[in-house]
Amino acid sequence: GAVVSQHPSWVICKSGTSVKIECRSLDFQATTMFWYRQFPKQSLMLMATSNEGSKATYEQGVEKDKFLINHASLTLSTLTVTSAHPEDSSFYICSARAPTSQETQYFGPGTRLLVL
Amino acid sequence: QKEVEQNSGPLSVPEGAIASLNCTYSDRGSQSFFWYRQYSGKSPELIMSIYSNGDKEDGRFTAQLNKASQYVSLLIRDSQPSDSATYLCAVNANSGYSTLTFGKGTMLLVSP
Numbered sequence: 001g002a003v004v005s006q007h008p009s010w011v012i013c014k015s016g017t018s019v020k021i022e023c024r025s026l027d028f029q030a031t032t033m034f035w036y037r038q039f040p041k042q043s044l045m046l047m048a049t050s051n052e053g054s055k056a057t058y059e060q061g062v063e064k065d066k067f068l069i070n071h072a073s074l075t076l077s078t079l080t081v082t083s084a085h086p087e088d089s090s091f092y093i094c095s096a097r098a099p100t101s102q103e104t105q106y107f108g109p110g111t112r113l114l115v116l
Numbered sequence: 117q118k119e120v121e122q123n124s125g126p127l128s129v130p131e132g133a134i135a136s137l138n139c140t141y142s143d144r145g146s147q148s149f150f151w152y153r154q155y156s157g158k159s160p161e162l163i164m165s166i167y168s169n170g171d172k173e174d175g176r177f178t179a180q181l182n183k184a185s186q187y188v189s190l191l192i193r194d195s196q197p198s199d200s201a202t203y204l205c206a207v208n209a210n211s212g213y214s215t216l217t218f219g220k221g222t223m224l225l226v227s228p
Contacts, residue, residue, distance in 0.1 A: 034215070043220040044160070044204070093159045103148045103208040105216060110159040 003027050004096050006108035013084055014116055020080045021111045023094030029074035030096035034105060035067070038091045050077045084115040118143045120207050122219035130227055135192040137222050139205030142186070148208035149181055149188045154221065155201045163203075164190070195226045 003026040013019050023033055033050040048069050049057045056069035068080040077096075081088055091112050095105040119142040129135045137151075148167055152160035166172045166179040166188065178191040188207075192199055202221040209217055 044218045046215060046218075049215060091159075103216065104150065104162065104165055105206075106162060107152075107159040 002096075002098050002104075002106040004094065004106050004108040006094055006111050008111060009109060010112040010114075012114045012116065015085050016083055018080055018082045019084055019113060020078055021092055021094075021113075023077045023079070023096070023108050025075045025096040025106075028096070028098050030077075031074060031099065032097045033071060033077040034095045034097070035069060035077075035079050036093045036095065038093060038110075044093070047079075081113065084113070086115045089113055089115045118207075118209050118217050120205055120217050120219040122203075122205050122222045124220060125223040126225045127222055128225045128227065129195050131195060131197060133195050133226075135195045135199065135224055135226070137190040137192075137203050137205075137224065138187060139189065139207075139219055140187045141205075141207045141217075143207065143209060143217075144183075144186060146183075146186075146207045146209065149179070150206040150208075150216065151177075151179060151188075151190045152204040152206060152218075153199075153201045154204055160204055192224075195224075197226045197228050200224055200226045 005024045007022045031052050035047045036044045047062045050069045050071040052071045058064045071077040093110040095107045121140045150165045151163045153163050154160045164179045166181045172179045176193045180189045202223045204221045205219040206216040
């Protein structure tokens with residue numbers, strides 16, 4: 001149980017384009033999902049908390065107009081990187097909190113983004 | 117500022133030895149504690165969770181929690197080369213909050 005998927009697993013795009021990443025909880029309903037970013041040899045950095053049916057809560061320093069988050073259902077959250085630039089190239093990982101797990105987060109496999 | 121501290125390592129142990137990974141946290145009100153394993157280029161996977169003082173064992177893994185001293189540790193018995201990875205300690209900031217604060221991770225290298 002507690003399986004989280006992400007799509008796509010990797011993406012290469014041109015600078016200035018937008019990229020959408022999907023995060024799905026496959027066998028449980030997640031009222032809360034989280035989006036992280038990890039640069040090479042760096043630690044996980046929380047970008048935002050996504051709550052189903054409400055606006056996402058962004059961490060300090062994360063531009064909400066650049067990183068659009070939508071959590072339209074209990075099993076799907078999307079992150080759209082708008083007008084991507086090379087400095088946005090990173091490993092984007094989502095996680096979902098299982099409702100009866102005392103804050104346990106289960107991670108998706110991640111999406112590697114390369115902006116040319 | 118809620119902080120979770122880990123030694124970055126690498127921690128090198130021979131195959132079959134016990135690996136001991138440590139983590140300290142700053143928020144005394146923290147309620148839930150987690151250990152994740154992250155292989156290079158992969159996302160973190162949950163190894164163990166612990167909520168009460170003392171030891172919790174699961175196979176070769178034992179998590180230890182001491183809230184008075186604000187530390188949590190992970191012991192890996194009979195270490196295998198496949199255990200070589202970065203181990204992330206995560207702490208639930210406080211009751212009522214659902215975000216986790218992650219340490220920077222300790223790299224473990226198990227040599228054959």
